[in-house]
Amino acid sequence: MTFRFGPRPTAGAAIVLALGAALLPGPLPATATGTDRQAADAGRPSAGSAGVGDPLFPKAGNGGYRVGHYDLRLTYAPQRRMLRARATITARTTQALSSFHLDLYGLTVDRVVVAGDPARWERRGQELVVRPARPLAADAAFTIRVRYHGAPRTYIDPDGSLDGWSYTDDGAVVAAEPVGAMTVFPANNHPSDKARFDVAIRVPDNLKAVSNGVLTGRRTSHGWTTWRWHEPDQMATHLMTATIGRFRMLRDRGPGGLPIWSFIDPRTSGARAIAHRIPAVLRRLERWYGDYPFVSSGVIVDRSRLGYALEVQTRPLFDGTPDLSTLVHELAHQWYGNAVSPRTWQHIWLNEGFATYTEWLWAARRHPGAAQSRFDRLYREPAGSSLWSPPPADPGRAANLFGRPVYDRGAMALHALRTQVGLATFLQAGRRWAQVHAGGSARTSQLRTLAERVSGEPLGRLFADWLWRDGRPDGY
Numbered sequence: 096m097t098f099r100f101g102p103r104p105t106a107g108a109a110i111v112l113a114l115g116a117a118l119l120p121g122p123l124p125a126t127a128t129g130t131d132r133q134a135a136d137a138g139r140p141s142a143g144s145a146g147v148g149d150p151l152f153p154k155a156g157n158g159g160y161r162v163g164h165y166d167l168r169l170t171y172a173p174q175r176r177m178l179r180a181r182a183t184i185t186a187r188t189t190q191a192l193s194s195f196h197l198d199l200y201g202l203t204v205d206r207v208v209v210a211g212d213p214a215r216w217e218r219r220g221q222e223l224v225v226r227p228a229r230p231l232a233a234d235a236a237f238t239i240r241v242r243y244h245g246a247p248r249t250y251i252d253p254d255g256s257l258d259g260w261s262y263t264d265d266g267a268v269v270a271a272e273p274v275g276a277m278t279v280f281p282a283n284n285h286p287s288d289k290a291r292f293d294v295a296i297r298v299p300d301n302l303k304a305v306s307n308g309v310l311t312g313r314r315t316s317h318g319w320t321t322w323r324w325h326e327p328d329q330m331a332t333h334l335m336t337a338t339i340g341r342f343r344m345l346r347d348r349g350p351g352g353l354p355i356w357s358f359i360d361p362r363t364s365g366a367r368a369i370a371h372r373i374p375a376v377l378r379r380l381e382r383w384y385g386d387y388p389f390v391s392s393g394v395i396v397d398r399s400r401l402g403y404a405l406e407v408q409t410r411p412l413f414d415g416t417p418d419l420s421t422l423v424h425e426l427a428h429q430w431y432g433n434a435v436s437p438r439t440w441q442h443i444w445l446n447e448g449f450a451t452y453t454e455w456l457w458a459a460r461r462h463p464g465a466a467q468s469r470f471d472r473l474y475r476e477p478a479g480s481s482l483w484s485p486p487p488a489d490p491g492r493a494a495n496l497f498g499r500p501v502y503d504r505g506a507m508a509l510h511a512l513r514t515q516v517g518l519a520t521f522l523q524a525g526r527r528w529a530q531v532h533a534g535g536s537a538r539t540s541q542l543r544t545l546a547e548r549v550s551g552e553p554l555g556r557l558f559a560d561w562l563w564r565d566g567r568p569d570g571y
């Protein structure tokens with residue numbers, strides 16, 4: 096993610112947090128009771144938990160199952176702001192379940208079918224609690240079908256950002272980091288449970304509908320066009336998009352013939368020229384970080400009120416024509432954030448630190464020493480600066496997720512690492528990281544272990560100084 100006016104200042108977040116909290120729905124959902132836990136211990140069916148235990152977003156994701164695939168069929172009528180949808184979720188239980196949760200914000204549920212049988216459900220704030228007709232056995236594959244409809248509601252994050260579905264004057268953008276996917280579809284909404292996606296979006300035939308991966312079909316009948324998208328690689332729910340509007344579609348080829356589809360709002364200027372830079376940027380990033388991890392690329396440039404750009408998987412989304420550095424940032428996320436996602440939101444600096452540092456490396460191609468001079472300039476900021484607190488790997492609360500420490504101090508941490516081990520070893524560790532964890536999610540301690548193995552150097556002090564300790568590190 097890149098904010099139009101730079102990372103969010105940490106100061107003042109408390110006010111926005113209060114506003115965000117006022118908009119949160121409903122009472123807290125009940126978590127597993129003592130009886131349920133005893134039942135789970137005994138292997139008897141019990142209730143799946145309402146969250147996966149994320150320290151910053153306790154209700155994000157759900158316990159008791161993991162998703163393999165989402166098949167989403169969306170029909171959107173922009174004049175009536177009406178979404179009609181069907182989600183078919185293929186999952187596997189991790190415990191015997193008498194009931195389980197999905198995350199869904201707003202929208203009206205019409206019908207839920209589990210393992211072929213109609214199921215009972217109830218809404219508890221952003222939790223959709225489903226009770227199957229018969230309990231589900233442990234370690235068993237099952238499907239969930241949910242029919243739902245309504246006018247999607249934008250979620251307001253604790254830092255005040257628009258999250259998930261946002262209306263535009265010609266349709267909608269979907270930018271769902273960190274939790275906004277639940278404004279569009281019922282999900283196990285957490286980056287620790289990635290899945291494959293098929294998304295079909297039916298819209299009036301004067302509009303286009305954009306999602307992730309490859310465009311496998313486009314069919315028009317009776318004034319409506321269905322756009323079919325297939326993402327065969329593991330994807331976190333927050334990286335899904337279903338963006339709808341008037342677009343020019345540009346086709347191009349990247350490294351190794353990689354298909355590139357870009358969607359440009361015709362009212363923007365300069366976006367076509369930026370889209371044409373994608374192949375060259377990807378070639379350079381491949382040299383640094385290894386093979387591009389996905390089956391397609393492109394950009395979506397739409398006019399919206401978002402105020403930020405997002406690294407939507409395969410097809411980053413911009414709220415206006417980006418500069419080259421911002422394009423580089425969002426494309427770098429395809430390796431760092433998308434192929435390898437944070438195990439919990441606490442570790443988001445693994446996304447933003449790498450993407451920001453890639454901007455520094457990019458600048459250093461033209462101006463040798465640019466990375467060092469950016470580091471030096473930041474390092475001169477006074478001890479009381481918002482740059483130094485909270486530490487990047489421990490942002491403390493959700494409102495700090497996109498703060499300066501996560502971006503700038505995260506990039507400084509990687510520069511300190513690169514200075515200690517050398518650029519070649521640093522890039523080797525970066526490549527290894529993107530390979531080893533591709534399709535999964537990882538945490539900060541795993542990066543330290545990997546970097547120590549690749550470099551043969553102890554890095555405990557460097558990681559503690561730059562990522563875990565409050566305040567400006569001494570002696571760098």
Ligand SMILES: [Zn+2]
Pocket residue numbers: 096097406424428446447450
């Ligand atoms: Zn970013």
